[in-house]
Amino acid sequence: xxxxxxxxxxxxxxxxxxxxxxxxxxxxxxxxxxxxxxxxxxxxxxxxxxxxxxxxxxxxxxxxxxxxxxxxxxxxxxxxxxxxxxxxxxxxxxxxxxxxxxxxxxxxxxxxxxxxxxxxxxxxxxxxxxxxxxxxxxxxxxxxxxxxxxxxxxxxxxxxxxxxxxxxxxxxxxxxxxxxxxxxxxxxxxxxxxxxxxxxxxxxxxxxxxxxxxxxxxxxxxxxxxxxxxxxxxxxxxxxxxxxxxxxxxxxxxxxxxxxxxxxxxxxxxxxxxxxxxxxxxxxxxxxxxxxxxxxxxxxxxxxx
Amino acid sequence: xxxxxxxxxxxxxxxxxxxxxxxxxxxxxxxxxxxxxxxxxxxxxxxxxxxxxxxxxxxxxxxxxxxxxxxxxxxxxxxxxxxxxxxxxxxxxxxxxxxxxxxxxxxxxxxxxxxxxxxxxxxxxxxxxxxxxxxxxxxxxxxxxxxxxxxxxxxxxxxxxxxxxxxxxxxxxxxxxxxxxxxxxxxxxxxxxxxxxxxxxxxxxxxxxxxxxxxxxxxxxxxxxxxxxxxxxxxxxxxxxxxxxxxxxxxxxxxxxxxxxxxxxxxxxxxxxxxxxxxxxxxxxxxxxxxxxxxxxxxxxxxxxxxxxxxxxxxxxxxxxxxxxxxxxxxxxxxxxxxxxxxxxxxxxxxxxxxxxxxxxxxxxx
Numbered sequence: 081x082x083x084x085x086x087x088x089x090x091x092x093x094x095x096x097x098x099x100x101x102x103x104x105x106x107x108x109x110x111x112x113x114x115x116x117x118x119x120x121x122x123x124x125x126x127x128x129x130x131x132x133x134x135x136x137x138x139x140x141x142x143x144x145x146x147x148x149x150x151x152x153x154x155x156x157x158x159x160x161x162x163x164x165x166x167x168x169x170x171x172x173x174x175x176x177x178x179x180x181x182x183x184x185x186x187x188x189x190x191x192x193x194x195x196x197x198x199x200x201x202x203x204x205x206x207x208x209x210x211x212x213x214x215x216x217x218x219x220x221x222x223x224x225x226x227x228x229x230x231x232x233x234x235x236x237x238x239x240x241x242x243x244x245x246x247x248x249x250x251x252x253x254x255x256x257x258x259x260x261x262x263x264x265x266x267x268x269x270x271x272x273x274x275x276x277x278x279x280x281x282x283x284x285x286x287x288x289x290x291x292x293x294x295x296x297x298x299x300x301x302x303x304x305x306x307x308x309x310x311x312x313x314x315x316x317x318x319x320x321x322x323x324x325x326x327x328x329x330x331x332x333x334x335x336x337x338x339x340x341x342x343x344x345x346x347x348x349x350x351x352x353x354x355x356x357x358x359x360x361x362x363x364x365x366x367x368x369x370x371x372x373x374x375x376x377x378x379x380x381x382x383x384x385x
Numbered sequence: 386x387x388x389x390x391x392x393x394x395x396x397x398x399x400x401x402x403x404x405x406x407x408x409x410x411x412x413x414x415x416x417x418x419x420x421x422x423x424x425x426x427x428x429x430x431x432x433x434x435x436x437x438x439x440x441x442x443x444x445x446x447x448x449x450x451x452x453x454x455x456x457x458x459x460x461x462x463x464x465x466x467x468x469x470x471x472x473x474x475x476x477x478x479x480x481x482x483x484x485x486x487x488x489x490x491x492x493x494x495x496x497x498x499x500x501x502x503x504x505x506x507x508x509x510x511x512x513x514x515x516x517x518x519x520x521x522x523x524x525x526x527x528x529x530x531x532x533x534x535x536x537x538x539x540x541x542x543x544x545x546x547x548x549x550x551x552x553x554x555x556x557x558x559x560x561x562x563x564x565x566x567x568x569x570x571x572x573x574x575x576x577x578x579x580x581x582x583x584x585x586x587x588x589x590x591x592x593x594x595x596x597x598x599x600x601x602x603x604x605x606x607x608x609x610x611x612x613x614x615x616x617x618x619x620x621x622x623x624x625x626x627x628x629x630x631x632x633x634x635x636x637x638x639x640x641x642x643x644x645x646x647x648x649x650x651x652x653x654x655x656x657x658x659x660x661x662x663x664x665x666x667x668x669x670x671x672x673x674x675x676x677x678x679x680x681x682x683x684x685x686x687x688x689x690x691x692x693x694x695x696x697x698x699x700x701x702x703x704x705x706x707x708x709x710x711x712x713x714x715x716x717x718x719x720x721x722x723x724x725x726x727x728x729x730x731x732x733x734x735x736x737x738x739x740x741x742x743x744x745x746x747x748x749x750x751x
Binding site (some may be wrong): 165210225227228229232236237238239240243244247249250251252306307308310311362363365 | 431502523524526530532533535536539540542543551552553554555556579580581582583584585631657658660661664702717
């Protein structure tokens, strides 16, 4: 990163930058408050802090999503899912009165890859009753354009479990969501084939004239471009608790929020995609409506307080 | 401010003056140059004293784009990067190093190939680019898809037709190596070999590969004069070429369509990154340094001589919706050039060759 380019980014994402700066200032302020409280003399009692678990449960309609079992999409095509994972970041907890707590983002924290068997645990949240959760689906442009020392944790491009799987090397940026599997509707290829090398990596071999093996790989990414504006496929999700429910964060307790994520909505939504036409998708400009669809796949299922 | 010692040691037996980094107004970048007096014990045994070896940015180059504060160059970091650059461990089967396609003697391109060849002799889509003066670029690759030098290695490492490996496995191999953990610790203070340390070490080596000692550089610095032919060539170049190939590095770092007939229809150039119609078949304007060593030319290495390049500009430019307007302005498409103008331009371009760069033993990789 450099100053010249920084200013260019500034132009493209100016408003987000401001929000981000305010946000950083807020974190700074909350840290100051925390420090004040720590010396514990005549300052008011410290705000108690608690933790919170976010459990994103993958569903297919109203049932659990089971990898490798058959489902049918709105276009009537059957398909199986072998991978479904995505980044959640910039999480915010909101109280009834509109005040909020933003979970800090940094080199090591605040970006979470959600995949099977992974839950997110948030620490040091000010105690209180929260009525809504907000988060970003994807990785914001500020973090996406930082140098690699500012992207550790789940964003570490060298971590086999997370970042290494979710990165476009030839067009620098994170893949926000991967939805992969097999569907018979995927047409046979006449110009090459997806084959696996000795290390099970898929690649497109133009010298082979076999079939697609029915494989679909839907990859959504695109943070808006570094110096040329390109599609921004990050999305904001706002989830309100139903029926007067709250998330009660308390010291020494760990409420659990179960969020149901309907994987069928990846392909079906305001636009219903058919595997016959939409199966190898790796470009930000073609996957914006998938990102739109995904905005509607989250609901709060229940909260354990 | 950072105070890394930008110092390398070099045997004084090496030809004096062959080290080709020019001094810069050091304060500009806040680099503190420390002259190391003490040598290690073995070196003291050597009757010939070590000559301190300083990495400086050329005074007549623009301000670098690369943020050296985020990755201060050290002798050990540079050497580690060089070792990584030459190491086949970065590829799936150990056979392909970065230097396989970036050979010093060809100004870090892959000699003799139009399209670079990688693992199992698989062919890539493009012509290998020189590793030179990378601190001054703001995007990398012919289409500029990679916006930070530190991020570049991920592309060749994971590309099935280049090194066909993945980054976690490379890190694992390095962590299990008998030398690397110690060497990383010397540079980054930890032997855990983090992703960013691995990438930054590679950048350190590549950043030191600065070519700034051509005849043209010495001319700019008032140390040597150009011949009449070369001066005339320079004047024609400035009139007809430098709107794109501008400045001391002969590039404005923009993406343009210079009217080449479409080669590989899949290679859409900059459009592959931005997906905008106006970027179809545009490629980054390359620097024209060291052309003597980097042939063949263009993103797909289609031209094997500078004569062919100039014939393209005078007679071969193809019209298309994204053809650069600088090539449509004249009475006919392209750039009007007489044969004598062409040869003068070629005379001038030869002053951009820097033989000390490709023979510099400190950056020599194979």
